[in-house]
Amino acid sequence: MTQRGDAINTSRESRALSAASMPSTPSTLSTLSTLSTLAGYALDIVLPPQCPSCNCVVESAGMLCGPCWRQIDFLGAPMCGACGLPFSFDPGLVKDVLCGACARHRPPYERARAVMAYGDFSRKLILAFKHGDRTDTAPALSRWLAASGRDLIADAEVIAPVQDLLVRRKRTPPQGRLSRSARRRNVRGAFKVHAARREGLAGRRVLLIDDVLTTGATVQACAEVLLRAGAKAVDVLTLARVVRAEQE
Numbered sequence: 001m002t003q004r005g006d007a008i009n010t011s012r013e014s015r016a017l018s019a020a021s022m023p024s025t026p027s028t029l030s031t032l033s034t035l036s037t038l039a040g041y042a043l044d045i046v047l048p049p050q051c052p053s054c055n056c057v058v059e060s061a062g063m064l065c066g067p068c069w070r071q072i073d074f075l076g077a078p079m080c081g082a083c084g085l086p087f088s089f090d091p092g093l094v095k096d097v098l099c100g101a102c103a104r105h106r107p108p109y110e111r112a113r114a115v116m117a118y119g120d121f122s123r124k125l126i127l128a129f130k131h132g133d134r135t136d137t138a139p140a141l142s143r144w145l146a147a148s149g150r151d152l153i154a155d156a157e158v159i160a161p162v163q164d165l166l167v168r169r170k171r172t173p174p175q176g177r178l179s180r181s182a183r184r185r186n187v188r189g190a191f192k193v194h195a196a197r198r199e200g201l202a203g204r205r206v207l208l209i210d211d212v213l214t215t216g217a218t219v220q221a222c223a224e225v226l227l228r229a230g231a232k233a234v235d236v237l238t239l240a241r242v243v244r245a246e247q248e
């Protein structure tokens with residue numbers, strides 16, 4: 001423990017020292033960012049910014065064109081206070097209304113929120129971003145995440161993508177056709193906390209970031225693992241979520 005503390009202090013000191021010995025660092029950094037802004041403008045002039053989805057010309061980089069924008073089913077209130085499932089009716093001023101599934105069995109996470117409904121269009125957008133062919137979608141996607149997750153982000157003490165906090169212990173077969181209880185069994189014990197992240201979780205409110213919430217079984221398993229590791233509460237923010245009419 002003491003050794004660990006020492007190691008951290010030493011690295012902090014050495015960082016402070018290296019910063020002190022290079023007084024030009026801040027100005028170098030600002031020059032660099034000015035240069036990259038300039039390079040960005042230059043590229044915009046040579047190559048006009050394109051819609052990251054359909055490649056038509058748009059006003060500024062990282063923006064979707066109107067027709068693509070209109071294909072996105074953005075999610076918002078009214079929705080289930082727990083899982084974020086959008087409601088087709090407005091429960092009015094009643095706060096924290098739950099969908100049927102969450103009312104019967106409250107998920108281990110506190111709140112799950114998503115930017116958009118999962119469908120053909122959002123799937124293509126997210127896959128292209130994940131596979132790195134369209135990193136120009138990053139500014140739009142991160143802006144949307146910040147807007148949809150405003151409350152969750154404000155309350156969070158630890159914010160991390162799932163793969164930064166948890167490791168898979170076993171391969172799980174696809175969840176697609178399984179029943180709700182089979183899906184839960186399927187992912188039970190599938191994750192554990194990264195040894196290096198365990199210490200930072202105790203007593204903290206954690207916000208997990210993931211790309212898609214499908215059945216919810218996976219994030220539920222992740223939330224259970226984090227709570228067992230000492231997290232105070234877990235919220236979940238995803239780019240998309242599957243929206244199905246309630247079947248049960």
Ligand SMILES: [Zn+2]
Nearest residue numbers: 051054065068
């Ligand atoms: Zn477009």
Ligand SMILES: [Zn+2]
Nearest residue numbers: 080083099102
């Ligand atoms: Zn719900």
